[in-house]
Amino acid sequence: MKSIIGTSIKRLFILLMLAVAVGCGSDSSDSSSSSDTETETSDTTGYAIVDTGQEGCYDGDGEEITCPEPGEAFYGQDAQFDGNQPSYTDNGDGTVTDNVTGLTWQQTPVNNGYSYDEALAYCESLALGGYDDWRMPTTKELFSISNFSQGWPYLDTSVFDLAGTAVSKDEQYWTEPYVGTTVEGGSDAAFGVNHGTGHIKAYPAGVSGPMGNYVRAVRGGTSYGINDFVDNGDGTVTDHATGLMWQQADSGSGMDWADALAYAEDSTMADHDDWRLPNIKELQSIVDYSRSPSAIDADNQGPAIDTDYFEITELPSGTTDYDSDYGYFWSSTSAYFGGDSPEYYYAWYVAFGTAVGQDGSDFHGAGAVRFDTKYEGGALGEGGERYYNYVRLVRDADK
Incomplete structure (x- = not known):
């Protein structure tokens, strides 16, 4: 059995690493000055996994079938x-609160390809919904809003907007640095979630413009995913x-x-x-x-x-x-x-x-x-x- 002390130390270490890795938070503004439609988000104490949304059963050849019996x-x-079924609140101010995870999301990403560092800087400067403590999401946080009810996009577009003008494999959003080396990114790679194709993969972190990735900022508790x-x-x-x-x-x-x-x-x-x-x-x-x-x-x-x-x-x-x-x-x-x-x-x-x-x-x-x-x-x-x-x-x- 692992000791309670050891587990607590490890959790504290991960929290500190998350703060360094996302590096996109800032001191929040006085929430009392924001509009009546804003929604407070409290620190999430658990890690409630949002259901995928997949409703059909399929055989090995991809045909939909009646869901099998034991x-x-x-x-x-x-x-x-x-x-945990997806549940969102549109706050009416360009933000969406996930009622399962407690995280609040930027509803409409900017249609601009960023390098990883540019995406961090964008989050750092973002003021939205009466808050300026927006940050880059972790991979687990961003994957929490993925929806597998069909695909292309793997996102509920009745709640969240896409960054691009059409659904494509370019709907790629930055999350966190990759500790390994990749063929494309070498030792400078970072993960992203593709809400077009559904994948998670590491991308070259230094590329921007047409080859860069989008960013969807988040705010709220940093314990989600631990x-x-x-x-x-x-x-x-x-x-x-x-x-x-x-x-x-x-x-x-x-x-x-x-x-x-x-x-x-x-x-x-x-x-x-x-x-x-x-x-x-x-x-x-x-x-x-x-x-x-x-x-x-x-x-x-x-x-x-x-x-x-x-x-x-x-x-x-x-x-x-x-x-x-x-x-x-x-x-x-x-x-x-x-x-x-x-x-x-x-x-x-x-x-x-x-x-x-x-x-x-x-x-x-x-x-x-x-x-x-x-x-x-x-x-x-x-x-x-x-x-x-x-x-x-x-x-x-x-x-």
Whole structure:
């Protein structure tokens, strides 16, 4: 069991690092001088994961199906479990408050491509809704407003505006620096969330203008996205911040998406029979963005997960360009990627090791969120496909 003192120190350290990393906050103005429509946001004490919004069930070829019953193929996918449903308040002043997370968001981003540093400066100077304490969101904060009810965009546009004039793969928004090195960005890369395609990846941080990224500023509590893990001593780990219980070890071998769903349904680990394949937001919640196999600093080298609590299988030597690297992990969430009619023949995954391209180099960054086809021989992916990914199961801790 990890000590309470050790956990508290680690949480304090992460809070301090977040303050340095986002670097975009400023002293707030007197809220009493703002308009009657402003909404106060209090510091968020938990890490409430907003549901993905996915409502349909799909087979391995992307066809929508009647959601399966227990024991049937493809049972246990995203749409069959309800989480914290999205709830927003339009404050009428260019801001939106997320009633689940407690964060307040800039409703309409500026249609301008920024470098990472330019985006930080933009947040620093922003005065909106009677406040000037706007900052750059972390990756977990920005991913919290992603919506997977369909895609393109992966955002509820009845609540949030896009920066661009049309839905495209260029709807990329900065979040936080990447500790590793990437093919495109070298040692100067930063993460972003793409609300056009749904991905999380690392981009070259110094590029601006047409090749730069957008920014959507946030304000509110800085504790959102910070985990509070406890080792239960029975092969499980509880995150008291999210209320989720996790499988401590992973599946130990890769499998396709249908087998991943079946693996979850068949598990009776720690005397619980309600294990499931996590949806993509649940799975992304346990990413540790301070770590990467390609990290420049040796202290940050390793899988993008807290190895004080979780075990993770190391890939065989030669799988990628790194001496130690780790696999991709399936979620239960299907992915839509264009077409005249919705086609969900992909499923989302999180790369807890490097997210490599065809040559085995770190292209998208450890902690990236991408998708692959659900089985070998399925519809063509984007390149560097892995059809057999790992699994880490989850359940609600309070059941």
